[in-house]
Amino acid sequence: MxxxxxxxxxxxxxxxxxxxxxxxxxxxxxxxxxxxxxxxxxxxxxxxxxxxxxxxxxxxxxxxxxxxxxxxxxxxxxxxxxxxxxxxxxxxxxxxxxxxxxxxxxxxxxxxxxxxxxxxxxxxxxxxxxxxxxxxxxxxxxxxxxxxxxxxxxxxxxxxxxxxxxxxxxxxxxxxxxxxxxxxxxxxxxxxxxxxxxxxxxxxxxxxxxxxxxxxxxxxxxxxxxxxxxxFVPSAREILRAAKILHQMKKAHSSQKGAIGLAVEDGPTEMIDAPMIKQAENIIRVAQAAGLAIPEQTD
CATH class of the missing domain: 3.20.20.60 (Phosphoenolpyruvate-binding domains)
Incomplete structure (x- = not known):
């Protein structure tokens, strides 16, 4: 054994x-x-x-x-x-x-x-x-x-x-x-x-x-x-959503905005603010620790 x-x-x-x-x-x-x-x-x-x-x-x-x-x-x-x-x-x-x-x-x-x-x-x-x-x-x-x-x-x-x-x-x-x-x-x-x-x-x-x-x-x-x-790792869809949130919020903060609307695939637009940023950061952190690919986001 x-x-x-x-x-x-x-x-x-x-x-x-x-x-x-x-x-x-x-x-x-x-x-x-x-x-x-x-x-x-x-x-x-x-x-x-x-x-x-x-x-x-x-x-x-x-x-x-x-x-x-x-x-x-x-x-x-x-x-x-x-x-x-x-x-x-x-x-x-x-x-x-x-x-x-x-x-x-x-x-x-x-x-x-x-x-x-x-x-x-x-x-x-x-x-x-x-x-x-x-x-x-x-x-x-x-x-x-x-x-x-x-x-x-x-x-x-x-x-x-x-x-x-x-x-x-x-x-x-x-x-x-x-x-x-x-x-x-x-x-x-x-x-x-x-x-x-x-x-x-x-x-x-x-x-x-x-x-x-x-x-x-x-x-x-x-x-x-x-x-x-x-x-027990994020799905590809979760990772993509998290990457989009972090990218869009970075743009929003540079424009002095505290929240944004994020269009979700097959769903309504979500309001994204500080707590959801933290959730997205956690998902990306776990994905990186597991060696999963993080899709690059561009404007």
């Missing part, structure tokens, strides 16, 4: 030490050692920017050994923390990281990224505090999280919510996670689509997630990656 991970084109590969490994010390130890040996092999491992490790939760007997061994591997820089319910969980994680780094000096503190997995009703109630967490240890991790991730199946198990294909029952929770992440400048990673063979449904769920404000989505199977990556 570790070797198969090298063939996926996903932006990040999450190596799981939690649910995919049986809950025995022998199995957890074997998984840690296998992963460490695999990632020490510089000839085959993914680049550090694509590596993340999902640890066992802080209240399990496996957490301390998970994080201690992972911190010894230089290429592991991102940790996905399951079952984050409160600030106490994050403070426990930061304490373990700082203690290990101070003792061993194996990894620069500022190279570590933490992603909190939101999996329970309690986590939703504490979401603002979790997203706004600052380490008690000052400079650790820049003092905050880098992202929120929604674990829908665990959340449904905790809350007795019944997941359906409409996703209606998760709308409030997903919206809360995406909005809170944006409020604190964090990445917002949407839930897994469990219907991994139905790519049409996956695309629908991706569009839904992007419309809610999520910046990415978890994949549970390699066949999902292409659909997710192609959906």
């Amino acid at each position: 570790l070797q198969k991970s090298l063939t996926t084109p996903s932006d990040v590969i999450i190596y799981d030490l939690e649910d995919s490994v049986p809950p025995s010390e022998a199995d957890k130890t074997r998984a840690r050692n296998n992963l460490a040996n695999f990632l020490y092999d510089t000839t085959s491992r993914p680049s550090p920017e694509r590596i993340a490790v999902r640890l066992n939760a802080v209240n399990t007997p496996f957490f301390q050994k998970d994080i201690s061994q992972a911190l010894k591997v230089p290429s592991i820089r991102t940790f996905v923390l399951p079952k984050v319910n409160s600030l106490d969980d994050l403070n426990s994680v930061s304490h373990e990281i700082l203690s290990h780094c101070n003792f061993s000096g194996t990894k620069p503190i500022d190279s570590i990224r933490l992603v909190a997995s939101i999996e329970s009703a309690r986590a939703i109630l504490n979401l603002k505090d979790i997203a706004g967490w600052r380490s008690k240890h000052g400079s650790l991790l820049g003092g905050q999280l880098s992202g929120l991730l929604f674990a829908a199946e665990d959340y449904c198990a905790d809350t007795s919510v019944i997941r359906t294909s409409s996703r209606r029952e998760l709308l409030y929770t997903r919206s809360q996670i995406a909005i809170t992440a944006k409020a604190f400048g964090l990445e917002a990673i949407d839930m897994v689509c469990v219907n991994y063979k139905d790519l049409d449904y996956l695309r629908e769920e991706c569009i839904d997630g992007r419309q809610l404000g999520f910046t990415g989505k978890q994949a549970i199977h390699p066949t999902q990656v292409d659909t997710i990556q192609s959906t």
